[in-house]
Amino acid sequence: MAEPRAPPVLLSLLASSTANAATWKAESFSTEVQHVVTHLVDVILPASATPGALDVNVPQFIDKLYGNIFSTAEQQYFSAGATAFANRFKQVFQQPASDGTRDQFAQLLGGYFNLSTQGQDRIFEQQNNDLAEIDPEERDVYLIYKFLLAVRQNTLRGYFNSEKVGKEVLNYDPVPGRYDGCVPLADIGNAWTL
Amino acid sequence: MATSNSADPATLYDAIVIGTGISGGWAAKELCEQGLKTLVLERGPMVKHIEDYPTATKQRWDLEFGGRNTPAEAARQHKQARTGYVTSPFSKHWFVDDIKHPYSETKRFDWIRGYHVGGRSLTWGRQSYRWGDVDFTANKNDGHGVDWPIRYEDIAPWYDKVEEYIGVSGEKLGLPQLPDGKFCPPMELNCVERELQKTLADDFADRVLTIGRVANITGENTRPGRSPCQFRNKCMAGCPFGGYFSSNSSTLPAAERTGNMTLRINSVAHQIVYDESKGIATGVKVIDAQTKENFTYRARIIFCCASTMPTTSILMQSKSERFPNGLGNDSGELGHNVMDHHFRTGAAGIFDGHNDKYYRGRRPNGIYIPRFRNLNDETRQNNFVRGYGYQGGASRTNWTRAIREMSFGEQLKEELLKPGPWRMGLTAFGELLPYHANKITLDYDKLDEWGLPIIDFDVEYKENELEMRKDMQAQAIVMLSAAGFKDVRGYDQGSYPGLGIHEMGTARMGRDPKTSVLNAHNQSHAVPNVYVTDGSCMTSAACQNPSLTYMAITARAADHAAKRLAQGEIS
Numbered sequence: 042m043a044e045p046r047a048p049p050v051l052l053s054l055l056a057s058s059t060a061n062a063a064t065w066k067a068e069s070f071s072t073e074v075q076h077v078v079t080h081l082v083d084v085i086l087p088a089s090a091t092p093g094a095l096d097v098n099v100p101q102f103i104d105k106l107y108g109n110i111f112s113t114a115e116q117q118y119f120s121a122g123a124t125a126f127a128n129r130f131k132q133v134f135q136q137p138a139s140d141g142t143r144d145q146f147a148q149l150l151g152g153y154f155n156l157s158t159q160g161q162d163r164i165f166e167q168q169n170n171d172l173a174e175i176d177p178e179e180r181d182v183y184l185i186y187k188f189l190l191a192v193r194q195n196t197l198r199g200y201f202n203s204e205k206v207g208k209e210v211l212n213y214d215p216v217p218g219r220y221d222g223c224v225p226l227a228d229i230g231n232a233w234t235l
Numbered sequence: 236m237a238t239s240n241s242a243d244p245a246t247l248y249d250a251i252v253i254g255t256g257i258s259g260g261w262a263a264k265e266l267c268e269q270g271l272k273t274l275v276l277e278r279g280p281m282v283k284h285i286e287d288y289p290t291a292t293k294q295r296w297d298l299e300f301g302g303r304n305t306p307a308e309a310a311r312q313h314k315q316a317r318t319g320y321v322t323s324p325f326s327k328h329w330f331v332d333d334i335k336h337p338y339s340e341t342k343r344f345d346w347i348r349g350y351h352v353g354g355r356s357l358t359w360g361r362q363s364y365r366w367g368d369v370d371f372t373a374n375k376n377d378g379h380g381v382d383w384p385i386r387y388e389d390i391a392p393w394y395d396k397v398e399e400y401i402g403v404s405g406e407k408l409g410l411p412q413l414p415d416g417k418f419c420p421p422m423e424l425n426c427v428e429r430e431l432q433k434t435l436a437d438d439f440a441d442r443v444l445t446i447g448r449v450a451n452i453t454g455e456n457t458r459p460g461r462s463p464c465q466f467r468n469k470c471m472a473g474c475p476f477g478g479y480f481s482s483n484s485s486t487l488p489a490a491e492r493t494g495n496m497t498l499r500i501n502s503v504a505h506q507i508v509y510d511e512s513k514g515i516a517t518g519v520k521v522i523d524a525q526t527k528e529n530f531t532y533r534a535r536i537i538f539c540c541a542s543t544m545p546t547t548s549i550l551m552q553s554k555s556e557r558f559p560n561g562l563g564n565d566s567g568e569l570g571h572n573v574m575d576h577h578f579r580t581g582a583a584g585i586f587d588g589h590n591d592k593y594y595r596g597r598r599p600n601g602i603y604i605p606r607f608r609n610l611n612d613e614t615r616q617n618n619f620v621r622g623y624g625y626q627g628g629a630s631r632t633n634w635t636r637a638i639r640e641m642s643f644g645e646q647l648k649e650e651l652l653k654p655g656p657w658r659m660g661l662t663a664f665g666e667l668l669p670y671h672a673n674k675i676t677l678d679y680d681k682l683d684e685w686g687l688p689i690i691d692f693d694v695e696y697k698e699n700e701l702e703m704r705k706d707m708q709a710q711a712i713v714m715l716s717a718a719g720f721k722d723v724r725g726y727d728q729g730s731y732p733g734l735g736i737h738e739m740g741t742a743r744m745g746r747d748p749k750t751s752v753l754n755a756h757n758q759s760h761a762v763p764n765v766y767v768t769d770g771s772c773m774t775s776a777a778c779q780n781p782s783l784t785y786m787a788i789t790a791r792a793a794d795h796a797a798k799r800l801a802q803g804e805i806s
Contacts, residue, residue, distance in 0.1 A: 085643040091652065094261060102301065110303050154641040161641050194638055202653070203635040204296035214295070217466040220421035220596035229593045232633055232654040235295070 065101060069108035073139040074123045077130075078103055078192055080146040085196045091210050096198045102199035103192065115191070118172075122188025125181045155188055207234040236693040242499040244530055248274045249800065251519050251534040253504045253549065256354025257782050258769040258789045259540035260482030261397070263490040264537070265559035265793035272495050274532055275487075275503040276526060278541075279350035279761035282357065284483040288473030290325045304770070311335075317345045317733060323356065324700040328469040329358045337689050339678060344692030346544065348522035352500060353483040354542060355736065356782075358471045361450040361479050361599070362626065363393050363403045369610060374775050377620045380572065380669035381745045383774045384755035386704055387414065393787035398531055400481035401786070402458055404600075405448030410658040413605040413624075420454040421446045422600050426589045427629035427657045431602075434718035441607045441614060442714070445602040447626065450480040450486065450783075468597035473717070479599070499532075501525050503653050505687050506539060507553040507562050507765060514563070515764045516803075522685045536764045536796050536805055539742075540789065543770035544675060547555035548690055550767075551677050551754075563742075563759035564749055570676060572669040573694045576735035580704050580727040581625065581659050582711035583660035584720030593631060593654055601628035604661070604714075605675050608706065608779055623778045625711065659720060662802040663707035667732070670739055679755055694732040704730075739773035757792040764805050768792045 067075045068226035079100040086094035094100075107119060124150075134145055156164070164186055173230065175183045200206055206215055211234040249271035252262045259275065266273045281287065295302045309316060315330040317323045322330060331348045338346055349355045367389040375382040391414070399416040406421040424432060424446055430594020432444040451464040461477030461484055470479050475482040490496040501524040508518045508531060516727045518533035539546040547570055553562035561569045604625035606614050632655035637647065673695065677688040690780075708725045715723045748760035753772050759765040768789040770781060799805045 062243050088646045089645045089648070093646065104609045105300060106303070108307055110300050112306050114764070150643065154643055156641060163643075165639060190641075193641070193643065197634060197638060197651070198301060200648075202295045202301050204294070207294060207296060214596075215292075215467065216737075217596035220423055220594065220598040222425035222588075222594050223429070223592050224595050226593040226654070229595065231652045232631070233560050233597070235631065 048226075067101075067104045070104045073127060074120075076099065076139050076141070077127060079124060080141065081150060081189070081192050082144050082196045083143060084147045084150055085193050086200050092205060094196050097122070097201075097203035097205045099199040102140070102203075104193045106195055107216050118184065118187040119191050122184040122191070125184045126188050129185060150189065153185065155190055194234070196221070197198070238350065241530060242274055242497050242530070244532055246272075246274075246533070248272050248497075248532065248534040250274070250536045250538060250796070251276065251532055251544070252538040252540055252767065253519060254354065254540035254542060255482050255487060255498070256349070256542055256783045257356040257482065258542075258548040258770070259354070259538070260356060261786045261789040262491075262766075262768060262793050263496055264486040264540040265790050266797060267490040267493040267495040269797035269801075270493075270683060270791070271797060273305030273490070273497070274534065275490070275496055275498045276504050276521060276532075277352050277500045278500065278502065278503045278545075279352065281500050282473075284477070284488065285473075285475045285482075288475060289328065291473040292467065292727055293325070293474050295471070307736075311512075313437060314338075314345065315347055316742055317731075318347055318736075321347060321471075325469070328359060329355075329471070335684065337681070338684060339681065339689060339691045341691055341693040342695050343731050344694055345640040345731050346690075346738075347364045347733065348542070349734045350489070352498070353777065357473055357483060359481075359736075359782055361470065361778060362603075362702060362710065362780040363398070363401075363448050363450045364603075364605075364624075365416055365782040366390075366777045366779055366784055367410075367412045367414050368471040370775065370777040370779075373777070374669070377668045379620070379794050380775055381743070381747065381750045383471035384656065384744050384751075386587045389755075390784070390787050390791065393791040394783065396790055397786040399781060400458070401485060402448050402452035402456060402461070403448055403450050403783070404446075404453040404464075404593050406445050407447055408443060408605070410443070410605055411611055411693045416448070418448070419452055419456045422449070423599055424602065425594045425629055426592045427586045427659055428589075428602050428618050430586065431629075431659065431714065431718045435714065436605070438717055438798070439714070443602050444602055444606060446642065447603045450598040451454050451478050451599060453722045458485065461485065464599065466596035466598060468599040470787075474536075480498070502530075503685050503687070504541065504549055505552055505685070507549060508764065509555045509558065509562060511551065511555065511557050514762070516762050519707045522687075527685065535800060536766065538793070538796070539765065539767040539771075540769045540788075543738040543741055544690055546690075546769050546771045547675060548677060550742060552688065555667050558761070563752055563765065565748060565750060565759045565761055568671070568743060568750060569752055570741050571671050572740040573673040573692070573695075573732065573738065574667045574669055575730075575732045576664045576776065576778065576780075577667055577696055577700050577704065577730045578662055578735055579730040580711075580725075580726040581627065581660065581662040582708060583658060583724055584715040586629065586657040586659060586719070587664050588719075588723050589657055596624050601626050616706065619699045619706070621666040621668065621699070621703070621742060621778065623663045623703060623707050625661045625663050627659065627661040629657055629659035641736075659712040659715065661715065662776055663704075663711065664735065664780075665700060665703045665707055666776050667696065669743070669775055670697060673732075680776060692733070696730070696732065737770070738778070739770040739776050739781060742767050743774045745774060756788045756795040757788060758795075766796055 130138040395448040464478035506520040606622035607623040
């Protein structure tokens, strides 16, 4: 089944929205999680000369994955991480995450993701452990990374596997008919759609 | 293909073929083309070429949830999922439900099965390599297992026949350990694969890199009902062009065209009926998979092509006063000597160069580095016998290169729309020796939904395989490093028997009825109108992918059976 397609007007609304992202009805997400995920997705892969993640309904995709594909453990981590992230948002900005703006989410996400390579490796290593193995004082941060990394990874998946990006942005050739092993990249351009 | 469930218990068929996979399809074609009225039994449902390939033209965005399985789906294919790839929504319908089709594991065995018309010929890797005399003489020369009753020259003309019919693309090399065949034009190597090829040619006198030999039609060639490969690399979904060989696209339609084939689906064969007064088999007992009704079908010859484990299970279940331990099991070897290939070790590296080059098309094939160990005195190894070959390939990385990162923003997006660095990986496939202790048994305390005993696996790698694996990894690192690859990393992900999906050996051919189950023509030593031509007949495993050899052996045995029948030597 194809991803639900939003009409162009709605897409432009989503792309430019800064305050109220709830222009679609989530299957599983709470209003707050929907708002947070929508803004994070937009920050991770924004629209520019090429479409952004909101143009191809990535928040809707992650909502569907959460409800249908995530294991119970993955759902629990995602949900607890979203709550920890929203709490952190409130501490930093003195307002609920459900009222947050794109700029505020970009600032908060940057605080977690703009790390040295060493710092990133330490986080990825820690993420391989179960919650019970994490020092109680680090659990909130651990859960926030569970949430942010799940949003980021599934933003990439949802974006690059989308029909619009696959057909209109990447190089789409469903029936190549031949294989040439060594051709100038300039003759091809963007990466092939898988 | 017409489905005919009009099989008739009152008819005496010339032949019954159990199974429709890569061996069963060939048995059906050859026997029917020789004029034999043939009943073909398939335990699963019909899969018609083209019309029953539900994902053949689907893209990832056409599948719900981006082509990922729900937890409920994953739970039903827990064991099939151990491969890491077959239960993708693009191909999961070609692999069994582990709960409906249980087996048990004294030791872990990854048994990957396809129960439907065409079997695993729909999903096979299509790599098609001849075995050489070094393989057919290996057991005799180093004393492991028993001697093959055939040599390369016995099977060579049948390789010719099979390759010409199925269409195998590849390059001739003139190597004795990997004899050349009847090839369609080779597929191209890409720029980075050519770099490694050149390094091996210049600096490694014993090694050569070639494009994989693969059962995909190339060039201007066609086959009945089949057109050349379109380079979509979606073979496992089933090919609407018939670009690669499967029973569904090729041998079963050929058998049907003769008018001699009756194909009965949903037919779980479980016993071969033995007539002690005549000393021959007279038929096959079948349970209808859906109605659970019992039938016995009669025939003058029986071809067991159910795939290695099911064929062996059927023979083991065929007990009689004469054969209390399974049909034709005077040697006690039935169910023993389980083999597969061990793999999932090698190396990968990044190539710093050719960044202005790319490729066009999705090649359903990789490279091959034929065996170079233990071929002669110069290549003799102290730590292990036999050898291995490498499969692999180079490609430019895609957006998934950024999955394990924390980058974000417009720059990330624009960067990931471009192809990433070239990466090349080599995975070695090694030979597993035939050990009597590696075996399957039937567990009559655990019955499946048809009341039949389930199979228990007791198979492991031993010292020779573990020693070989060290060299498999080390030489991959050596070759990639020599070719100037950067960040070369060896790996050994651990391999379990079965994962190679090349099960073999449980009803082996041999010269002596005391130590083997089948003779040089794949006849049961003790019941000569029963032929076994799937992987269970294999006496050793070599390191090459075995399907081409199953097909050649099947065609040879079918010719033998048809001639004996015509001459009245089989009643």
